[in-house]
Amino acid sequence: MPRKRPETRLNKISKMLIEEYQPETIQDLQEALKAILGDTMEQMLKAELDEHLDYEYGEKPLSLNTRNGSSKKTVKSSYGNIDLNIPRDREGSFEPQALKKYQKDISNIENQIISMYAKGIPSPNNIINSFHSLDIIGWGRP
Secondary structure (H helix, E strand, O other): OOOOOOOOHHHHHHHHHHHHHOOOOHHHHHHHHHHHHHHHHHHHHHHHHHHHHOOOOOOOOOOOOOEEEEEEEEEEEOOEEEEEEEEEEOOOOOOOOOOOOOOOEOHHHHHHHHHHHHHOOOOHHHHHHHHOOOHHHOOOOO
């Protein structure tokens, strides 16, 4: 009787991806990965704005600078173009680091994001903290 392999986080994530998106072709799988990548980038940007404004969505603002909706931006990845909603603040002082204002190509960080999901990094804040040590987006620990 063959031994059953232990289920890893990567196996669980792969199963969830298949259940959610039901890809039938490689193109379908690429579209699913593109959707995951886009959602992750948006979550990272929202977490960055939370840190910039010093309060989370739904909390009472500590200053007059508050959230001010979002703007559309199309970025290039190895999976194709991804449309993102970039959060804004009222004062226009928010300078995102995960995706710089004029950056159009995210192919240099997409594999890092995918591998973080495989490792089970659960929240946008954990993803951002993991990026602090990466030179590819120019963040460094204080």
